[in-house]
Amino acid sequence: MSGSPLVHRTVVVTGAARGIGAALAHAFAARGARIALLGHEKPALDAVAASLPGPASVLEADVTDPEALTAAAEQVRAALGPVSAVVANAGVAEGGPFLSSDPATWRRVIDVNLVGSAQTARAFLPDLITTSGHFLQVASLASLGASPLMSAYCASKAGVEAFAHSLRAEVAHHGVSVGIAYLNWIDTDMVRDADRYAVLRELRAHMPPPARRVHSPQRAAFLLTRAVERRRTAVYVPAWLRLVQPVRAALPPVVLRVARRTLPRLEADAAVLDTGPLGAGGLADRAAHRRAPGRT
Template sequence: MTNHQRPLEGRVAVVTGAARGLGESIARHLAQRGARLALVGLEEEELATVAASLPTTAMHWSVDVTDDEAMGRVADEVSHSLGTPSVVVANAGIAEGGPFAASDPALWRRVIEVNLIGSAITLRAFLPSLTATHGYYLQIASLASMGASPMMSAYCASKAGVESFVHAMRAELGPQGVGVGIAYLNWMDTDMIRDADQHAVLRELRAHMPKPARKIYPVDTVAVRLVATVEQRSSAVYFPAWLRSVQVVRAALPGLVTRFARRALTRSPFTATGPLGAGGRAAAIRSDAI
């Protein structure tokens, strides 16, 4: 194949949150297209297992994306060990659910720190490389970026924040030749979502969404679409595709969500979920250790 047909061949790609779930699948599909991988996350053993299983050169770094100095060191080490990155996928993220009043303040803050501040730190650390290569940065976001959901206040705030961050960076970095994209995603078959369905508050929330919005998609199906987005350097990707239509009506969403909450969320007392999924628990443990 020509380079045009395999635009990622030989390039260095960084994926955060790569130990499991969507991050692992994105890394795997990038590697299948010839990219060399720098896997970033908290779980050393899981990252090593993923790196060893990839069909191209892959290395891993166990680091907290909210640590400015550590991420700066990782960026230097990636360039020294693998070459200058031209692709960065900011996928690291955690979630918790439940009433705001019952939430753990430290965990609520941690969700914001990992999802929003960690994404900004990731871009800051690798921006010199992306500028040098005229590279591409993809931010993993969510339907929650467009319409806030009750019982998910930290997650929604963080994803709305990364959406605004991406829009600002696209305008700022475009003249330097750096592409910036955002991925609006809905439910995927990850341990985070499987864990969410074990909690009454989030199970109830999903059950009252319109039927198309309840569907859970295989993580590999989503990853394939996202890697195509990287190859095309798209400014935005929506999966499933109908999410694009939400942009047209998003101004009406707060009122609709409020009416839904009055009908559906007053029947039972709900409790906080704690961190969702193994990745979320790992991030919460790291927060306690800092």
């Protein structure tokens, strides 16, 4: 990949301990980039860094902590040079009825997914302005159409889409480009954990067949990395997801009709339960958050 514009450039990936983040680290490294891996679980981050073919730096930080992110930006700059691209990939999810959800867990999803993305941008934008770099925000099908029983996740992903659009208009004259990655179901710990819960599994089963398919993190990482190379404003995984954009206003009535038919039966079967944080990444975030000063 000697012809890649990412050769010898520094790329930051948040949420890099596993899943899409780890796959992105490998994809960027294969293009000759220097990689900064940021997230919880330092042993897992160290293992990813050790498996990369080129220079890498590991930074254990909470994306909702602005001081930690500022320190991380300084460390990356010192170790690998000014940052040319940032992928705001860190994210958590929980499922279940909004009314019975734990308020702290619900808010944490918003904090990590939305506030954490904004804090990441704030910390690394000075470098991106210097390098005329690219910021890629990882969003979701949930940014295009909300689903019941995932209110915090859907709200956060709709929020990051709006944030990215706003940021793009604000920094374009500085030479910084901003892209949004719309992802459907990817084979990650989060999605596999969601499939353990009957209500979330059944909601996915009611989607059209192409929309149910689970895609590999490596395929997603390939497409996202190529989008960064080309400074794309949007990338869709799978590609057909772009067809949802022009009809997104029609989705809420469809979702409402399916939910009215499906949820009463699931509630009668006592299948509508709170999941708590989904996947190993969600559990790691909860543990790290509780260890933080002032937390219990």
